[in-house]
Amino acid sequence: MRQECNNSRPEFDTIRDYEEFNKYYWYRDELIKICKDHGLKAPSGKIELNKVIEAYFSGERIPPEMKCVSKKKAVVTELTLETGLIACGFTFGQKFREFFSKQTGEEHFKFNVDIVATAKEVKEKGDESFTLGDLLDVYYGKKTYAKYDKSALQWNRFVKDFCADDATKVYGERLKAAAKLWGIVRDSDMEKTYSGELLEKYRDRL
Known part of the structure; x- marks a missing residue:
């Protein structure tokens, strides 16, 4: 599914700042890998992960917590x-x-x-x-x-349904379009699901 909706997202190390990083959708597991690969703290929640990465782009490195074993x-x-x-x-x-x-x-x-x-x-x-x-x-x-972070499951279902809709084939970068529409839904009180009606309503913003 991700290959079908590939939007040529750049590699993390080529991204210049947090603002550019935030333009793309990242799975929780991807954020954890980024943090671990760069010697950063890798908490389990997406909100905390994004805070660590935001600090990284600001020049602050938040190291992993040392555990006494x-x-x-x-x-x-x-x-x-x-x-x-x-x-x-x-x-x-x-x-x-x-x-x-x-x-x-x-x-x-x-x-x-x-x-x-x-x-x-x-x-x-x-x-x-x-x-x-x-x-x-x-x-x-x-x-x-x-x-439990349910947003990843909601996003997975949303983008799967988005890509299954023939009406979305007009978008060259379908994952990017899906992420924009998801952002609208995620930040609202709307049900966190995709529908053709939703696409028609916000088509001009994609």
């Missing part, structure tokens, strides 16, 4: 709500699914997207104070640590 891992034999997420080597495997199944009373427990985002953020920060009880609070919506 202990040589010996503590062996956790019993899981409790006070058990640290990092200390127990938390994964999304059956062991932890069964633990949360008992805590919630849900026979077929499933980790939601906010739990996935939170666990990833905790591990990236090396936050040893965060517990399984905290993760349960995230599940119930009692606590917020990191929110």
Whole structure:
């Protein structure tokens, strides 16, 4: 799909400033790679990633956070709500699914997207104070640590539907046109989906 909608976006290292960089749409994984390739901090959220890159273009380098890794891992034999997420080597495997199944009373427990985002953020920060009880609070919506970035999924669906519409074939740089239309939708209270009516309404702005 990306090849079909290729807009000849320049390589990152050829871009002169943040203003030029901001003219193009970048996937979250691309932003993470850019930050890592240039020795910069690579947080999980797109907003934070863009702030790091904006600072980079301003002459400020935000380095990765240094993590203290202990040589010996503590062996956790019993899981409790006070058990640290990092200390127990938390994964999304059956062991932890069964633990949360008992805590919630849900026979077929499933980790939601906010739990996935939170666990990833905790591990990236090396936050040893965060517990399984905290993760349960995230599940119930009692606590917020990191929110799942849904914008990438919305964009993927939007650009796929845009490119599937024969009416968009008139654009030589279809991804660029899709990104402009997406920007209008993203910054409004409109539903974050593509439609032919949307194209007709904003055609003069593409």
